[in-house]
Amino acid sequence: MTQESIRTDGAKLALYLQGPEWDGVPAATIGDFSCKTPEAGLHALHQAIERVRSAGIDRIIGPMSGDTWHSYRFVSESDGSAPFLMEPTNKSHDPDVFKGAGFAPISSYFSARVPLAQTASSSLAASDAFTVEPWDGTDPEGLFRQVYHLSVEAFAQNAFYKPISESDFLAMYMPVVPMLKRELIFFARRTDGSLAGFLFGIPNYAEGPKPKAAILKTYASLERGAGRHLASHFHQSALDLGFDTAIHALIHDDNQSAERSSVEGGTVFRRYALYGLRLDG
Structure with a gap:
């Protein structure tokens, strides 16, 4: 799985140009995302978006490390309890950074205790x-x-x-x-x-x-x-x-x-x- 890395002052991400299809259209994915500040994260996302555009791809999914076999999804709501084994984790501001770059939710999930x-x-x-x-x-x-x-x-x-x-x-x-x-x-x-x-x-x-x-x-x-x-x-x-x-x-x-x-x-x-x-x- 080929990936490109984008690092800026205070943020980093991995870009996968050969991601899965989204509604039948080939998509790139952005994974391994982290940022110290929302501003730094937004700057890195804009760079990734321009790289995807230059590759002739018009769909981006994130966060996703290339495919759904690997890490994907942001925590969007939580009761504050500790993460469980192999659960995705992120900073609370990360979803808003993606929204600020124009991303919108396309799929939702939950975990429950029984x-x-x-x-x-x-x-x-x-x-x-x-x-x-x-x-x-x-x-x-x-x-x-x-x-x-x-x-x-x-x-x-x-x-x-x-x-x-x-x-x-x-x-x-x-x-x-x-x-x-x-x-x-x-x-x-x-x-x-x-x-x-x-x-x-x-x-x-x-x-x-x-x-x-x-x-x-x-x-x-x-x-x-x-x-x-x-x-x-x-x-x-x-x-x-x-x-x-x-x-x-x-x-x-x-x-x-x-x-x-x-x-x-x-x-x-x-x-x-x-x-x-x-x-x-």
């Missing part, structure tokens, strides 16, 4: 279409290869989707292997053994070595109902392990998971926004 004693008390009837099983703790590279291939298929129709190679995916996720807890990772398999869905959870080690929250980081399914069953198994296992809270992380507002989180008693504690700028408008 009391496990409440949500884990409800169980689902077994499905005839698939069974859910935890990861056995072996062959972590094989685990992430399975996750990669199902993710590519499940997420291909998502907005701002851009393919990534298996090797790049493994390079991103293999470093987290020492933090994995096999009881928080689940697969849904059809009767023929093929993969119907997965759920990747992880303790919130940002709290310290003995966290009380478990993060439902990512899940995807290709079979109707598999997502609900995977989440149910995750909640019950997290409770059995001694966690008291589940964090439903970084859910798109329009995703079916958003409604499910609310039904399960989720309380939103953080909101996020992704911004876009059309240069042809």
